[in-house]
Amino acid sequence: MRIGLLGTGFWAQRVHAPALAAHPGVELTGVWGRRPAAAEELAHAHGARAHTSPDELFAACDAVALALPPAVQAPLATRAAEAGCHLLLDKPVALDPDEARVLDEAASRAGVASVVFFTARFGTHEAEWIAGRAEEGGWFTAHADWLGSVFAEGSDGPYAASAWRREKGALWDLGPHVLSVLLPVLGDAVDVAARRGPADTVLLTLRHRGGAASSATLSLTAPAAAAGVAVTLRGAAGVSVLPRRQDGPLPAYHRAVDALLLAARTGRPHPCDLRFGRRVTEILAAAEQALD
Template identity: 75%
Template sequence: MTTPRIGLLGTGPWARRVHAPALAAHPGVEFAGIWGRRAEAAAALAQVHRTHPYESPDELFGACDAVAIALPPSVQAALALRAAEAGCHLLLDKPVATSVPEARALAAAADRAGIASVVFFTARFGEQEGEWIAAQAAVGGWFTAHADWLGSVFAEDSSSPYAHSPWRREKGGLWDVGPHALSVLLPVLGDAEAVTATRGPADAVLLTMRHSSGAASSATLGLTAPAAASGVEVTLRGTAGITSLPRRQDGPEAAYRHAIDALLAAAETGLPNACDLHFGLRVTEILAAAEEALSPAVPRESPPLMPQGASPHGEIGRGGHQ
């Protein structure tokens, strides 16, 4: 068997910190090359990891079996669609898009091409977090849940490398950290049947949902929390008592390795991963419904449930695998 060739689109902080090192170190893939919107940045990152810079995305697609994307969602969606049409499996960042039509078009293109897809959610693919999510989904009987997913990216004293990210400035915590919260809540509580949202200070949003299991959840999402108040907590309450998401022990690099493994498994077996593009589409639909609910701030029913076979209820194994 030949080693799968994976290329990378993107050269920003997330690509440099997580994607490129993990792809270069993974024993099951060949890191085939890098394309970036700035050719000099692609050449520099390729040199660090002893791979090849490409002048165009299409040249990279032609040299790869799969592509990983570390680009803003508005850029990611269009390039991922072209990669799917070129027959490349997809390892995407969240959110897959901030427009429902773009996300639907991308999912449809992947279906037509018959390619595998995985959307990277750091909590879902973290080893301890993934095992906890699977265990709570199996227990069931949850009554309510609350998530705090608060970053200090835009706080006054922030030194975050993402503080100058235009898309995060525009879309805020709802779209940046909201996908992470949904990646934990949906597989445990079921799909969101109704969504409301209320604005808080700065970019903070309070998201509330009614789930198909009958449970209710809320999530406080933002990127402008004071550093001393930032952090992640998810608490479930139900017939089994009270339990909380374990704190991450490893950095995102370990979770990303699990996501690479998940893509390889989906490509080899033809079985969709629980975090495939259809799940990514559903996350975009829910966040878009929440964004719409912010003005005017009235409850709105969420879009129709996911197609059969694309439910967020799918069992997750070790590290987020099905």
């Protein structure tokens, strides 16, 4: 499959471009970015061509991978779908439910496959745990701590300059990860509430369709010593804890590419397709409204 890459930032350089270039089922055909010099440099590093416009890239590809801020991703992904390109998207697919709906409907009309890259859902051990716990069922409650220190005092990580993360905070950056774990196990959220904590910290509570309740603490401003991820389920089977990630994002992204290839070949939607990504955006928008 000929795949083009939209985006040239840290995540595109670290994960998207090297994973696509190394995948045996993919030809990384081109790169487009809002900074032409960065697109030229990234494309050259991986034997691809830098394109001067998104539409030029769409015309040369069977699919596109997006490594862009969500407000930029949604309209460009809609144009890519209308051009007949399969979609490998980042989370969240959009920051506005209407934009997510427009994108989902465009992909459906065009008949293109879509996969949204949630790191935990494509991690080997995490994916096995999620599938196993969903099959067991009988869960009464769950709690997640998803705490980062991106904007903590003294942080100089690669995302410290991320304007959209600074504006939207942990709810929109880390909330998709939490929902990608909880929804497949506990069911869709039918009631959403949220409260503010210190800085960008959000306390999120959900009631799920099957009757279970869950809560999550999300932050990008946690002290470095307090940062980390923990998800605990409690139910008829006892207590179960999400296993810690044992490999980096590259293997997970490789499996996301595998999922897109399979969905495009068979026509069977992947569980992490645009329909799921759209629902995540709707839930996060409801939580944001509760905060306001």
